[in-house]
Amino acid sequence: MPTLTFLGGAGTVTGSKHLVSDGDARLLVDCGLFQGLKNLREQNWEPLPIRARDVDAVVLTHAHLDHSGYLPRLVRDGFSGRIHATPATCEVAALILRDSAHLQEKDAEYANRKGFSRHRPALPLYRSSDAERAIGRFAPTPPHREFRLPGEARCLLRRAGHILGAATVQMDIGGRRLVFSGDLGRYDDPVMFDPEPVPEADYVVIESTYGDRLHERIDxxxxxxxxxxxxxxxxxxxxxxxxxxxxxxxxxxxxxxxxxxxxxxxxxxxxxxxxxxxxxxxxxxxxxxxxxxxxxxxxxxxxxxxxxxxxxxxxxxxxxxxxxxxxxxxxxxxxxxxxxxxxxxxxxxxxxxxxxxxxxxxxxxxxxxxxxxxxxxxxxxxxxxxxxxxxxxSAHADSDELMRWLSGFRRRPERVFIVHGEPDASEALRVRIGRELGWNACVPREGQRFSL
Structure with a gap:
C-alpha cells in the first residue's frame, strides 16, 4: 500500500517536499528550501527523515526556490537518481539553482569578512559544484507524455500556469492516482496560460497560498x-x-x-x-x-x-x-x-x-x-x-481560482491534502472545500504520514 509523507510545505508556504513510497520505491515530489522565519530556515540544515541516497527520483512541479532549492543539498548528501520536470522548468531551475548557490557562497564569505555571523566560520548550505551536479541529474519531460518512475510508478505533467514550465503532477502508483497541484497560476492571466484541468484522482495535494483571500479585480x-x-x-x-x-x-x-x-x-x-x-x-x-x-x-x-x-x-x-x-x-x-x-x-x-x-x-x-x-x-x-x-x-491562484481548478475533477477524490499555505489560509480552504464540494479535506502536519 503506498504512503504519502509531508516533509515540507505543510503549515507553511515554503520548503515543499512530498514523499510517495510504495514497496522499495521512494519518490519525492518537489524539493524546496524553507524560507522566512528563522526556525524555518534552520530546518534546511537538518537532515531529512529519509536518507538522500534512498530517494529514487524527484519530480518537480516548477522551478521556484521553495520547490527546487534543496536539490543541490539532496545531491550533496547522496541522492543519485533522476530529477524529472518539463523542459522549460529544467532550464529555469538551472538558473535558479546556480544563483542560489552563488548567493549562499557570497553571503557566507561576506558574513565571515564582516564578522556578523554567530557561526565560525559561516558556511553555505551548498556550493556551486553541488548545484551543477543537481542540474546534471535533470531529465526533461514534455507535458502530456507519460513517463515511468522507479517502483512501476507512472507520471504525467500538465500545465499549471504560474511561471514558465510550471506543471501539475499526476502519479499512478500502487493502484492509486495522486495529483499534485504545485503552485497554480491565475485564470485569464495576460502572460501565462490557464491551469489545465485534471479529470480524476484518488488523492489531491493542493496549494493554499491564497486559500483565504481573493485578488482584487483591478487592472x-x-x-x-x-x-x-x-x-x-x-x-x-x-x-x-x-x-x-x-x-x-x-x-x-x-x-x-x-x-x-x-x-x-x-x-x-x-x-x-x-x-x-x-x-x-x-x-x-x-x-x-x-x-x-x-x-x-x-x-x-x-x-x-x-x-x-x-x-x-x-x-x-x-x-x-x-x-x-x-x-x-x-x-x-x-x-x-x-x-x-x-x-x-x-x-x-x-x-x-x-x-x-x-x-x-x-x-x-x-x-x-x-x-x-x-x-x-x-x-x-x-x-x-x-x-x-x-x-x-500575484502569480498564485486565489481562493476562487483554487476552487475552480478543483471543480474540474469529474469524480470526488477520496481525500484532498491542503499544503503550501499558512495555517489560516489552509484551514479556510479546507472549510470551503467541505462546504461547497462536500469532499473530505485535511491540512497535514509536517512529518505526517498517510496510507493511501
Missing part, C-alpha cells in the same frame, strides 16, 4: 501606473522587489503597456538582476509556453535597461533621479534589492512596491505590516519610504 496596469506616477511626482524612485522568474516578466509587460499609453513619459526602468535578465531571455526561447506575442515581448524588453555589472548596480543606488528599479529577491530575503532598499528606503519620496506573496518572517512581510526598521547586512536600516503592495500582481 494591474492601472494600479501599477498610479503608484509610479505619484512617486515620480514626489521626485522619487520606485523599488520593486520581484521574483526573478515569473513576476519580473509580467512586470516588464505591464510597464511596456504603460509606456505605450504614454504614462511613463521619460521615467527609465532598470532590471537589476542577472538571473531575472536570463529568465527574461528564456521567455524568448519558449514562445509556446506563454501568451505573449514575440514581437510585443521583444519591444517590452528593449524598453528596459538591464544591469548585470555590480558597479552598475551600485551606481544605480546612488542615482538620485526618478526611476523604476526591478530587482530580486521578491520577498527581500537577499540579492541586490537589499542594497536598493538600504539606499532608497530612508527617503519618504521613494516607494518600496511589493508584487507577490510575502511569507511570514521575511523582510517583505515585516515592511508591509508597518515595520519602519529592517535589519540588513548586520545593521538596522530606517524606512521612511512609502511601502505598498499590489496583490493582484
Amino acid at each position: 494591474p496596469v492601472q494600479a501599477l501606473g498610479a503608484v509610479i506616477e505619484r512617486t515620480v511626482r514626489r521626485g522619487g524612485t520606485v523599488v520593486i522587489p520581484a521574483f526573478a522568474v515569473g513576476r519580473t516578466q509580467s512586470l516588464l509587460w505591464y510597464l511596456w503597456r504603460l509606456r505605450q499609453d504614454g504614462r511613463l513619459n521619460n521615467t527609465p526602468v532598470y532590471l537589476d538582476s542577472p538571473m531575472a535578465t536570463s529568465a527574461t531571455e528564456l521567455m524568448r526561447e519558449w514562445p509556446d509556453e506563454h501568451r505573449l506575442d514575440p514581437a510585443d515581448y521583444e519591444a517590452a524588453c528593449v524598453a528596459v535597461t538591464c544591469v548585470r555589472d555590480v558597479e552598475e548596480s551600485k551606481a544605480l543606488s546612488a542615482n538620485p533621479y526618478p526611476k523604476v528599479i526591478i530587482s530580486a529577491s521578491g520577498m527581500a530575503t537577499g540579492g541586490r534589492v537589499l542594497h536598493h532598499i538600504a539606499a532608497f528606503g530612508r527617503d519618504h519620496a521613494n516607494t518600496l512596491l511589493f508584487s507577490g506573496y510575502q511569507a511570514s518572517g521575511t523582510r517583505g512581510r515585516a515592511l508591509l505590516a508597518g515595520r519602519r526598521e529592517v535589519k540588513m547586512f548586520g545593521q538596522w536600516i530606517p524606512i521612511a519610504a512609502e511601502v505598498t503592495d499590489l496583490p493582484m500582481l
Whole structure:
C-alpha cells in the first residue's frame, strides 16, 4: 500500500517536499528550501527523515526556490537518481539553482569578512559544484507524455500556469492516482496560460497560498501606473522587489503597456538582476509556453535597461533621479534589492512596491505590516519610504481560482491534502472545500504520514 509523507510545505508556504513510497520505491515530489522565519530556515540544515541516497527520483512541479532549492543539498548528501520536470522548468531551475548557490557562497564569505555571523566560520548550505551536479541529474519531460518512475510508478505533467514550465503532477502508483497541484497560476492571466484541468484522482495535494483571500479585480496596469506616477511626482524612485522568474516578466509587460499609453513619459526602468535578465531571455526561447506575442515581448524588453555589472548596480543606488528599479529577491530575503532598499528606503519620496506573496518572517512581510526598521547586512536600516503592495500582481491562484481548478475533477477524490499555505489560509480552504464540494479535506502536519 503506498504512503504519502509531508516533509515540507505543510503549515507553511515554503520548503515543499512530498514523499510517495510504495514497496522499495521512494519518490519525492518537489524539493524546496524553507524560507522566512528563522526556525524555518534552520530546518534546511537538518537532515531529512529519509536518507538522500534512498530517494529514487524527484519530480518537480516548477522551478521556484521553495520547490527546487534543496536539490543541490539532496545531491550533496547522496541522492543519485533522476530529477524529472518539463523542459522549460529544467532550464529555469538551472538558473535558479546556480544563483542560489552563488548567493549562499557570497553571503557566507561576506558574513565571515564582516564578522556578523554567530557561526565560525559561516558556511553555505551548498556550493556551486553541488548545484551543477543537481542540474546534471535533470531529465526533461514534455507535458502530456507519460513517463515511468522507479517502483512501476507512472507520471504525467500538465500545465499549471504560474511561471514558465510550471506543471501539475499526476502519479499512478500502487493502484492509486495522486495529483499534485504545485503552485497554480491565475485564470485569464495576460502572460501565462490557464491551469489545465485534471479529470480524476484518488488523492489531491493542493496549494493554499491564497486559500483565504481573493485578488482584487483591478487592472494591474492601472494600479501599477498610479503608484509610479505619484512617486515620480514626489521626485522619487520606485523599488520593486520581484521574483526573478515569473513576476519580473509580467512586470516588464505591464510597464511596456504603460509606456505605450504614454504614462511613463521619460521615467527609465532598470532590471537589476542577472538571473531575472536570463529568465527574461528564456521567455524568448519558449514562445509556446506563454501568451505573449514575440514581437510585443521583444519591444517590452528593449524598453528596459538591464544591469548585470555590480558597479552598475551600485551606481544605480546612488542615482538620485526618478526611476523604476526591478530587482530580486521578491520577498527581500537577499540579492541586490537589499542594497536598493538600504539606499532608497530612508527617503519618504521613494516607494518600496511589493508584487507577490510575502511569507511570514521575511523582510517583505515585516515592511508591509508597518515595520519602519529592517535589519540588513548586520545593521538596522530606517524606512521612511512609502511601502505598498499590489496583490493582484500575484502569480498564485486565489481562493476562487483554487476552487475552480478543483471543480474540474469529474469524480470526488477520496481525500484532498491542503499544503503550501499558512495555517489560516489552509484551514479556510479546507472549510470551503467541505462546504461547497462536500469532499473530505485535511491540512497535514509536517512529518505526517498517510496510507493511501
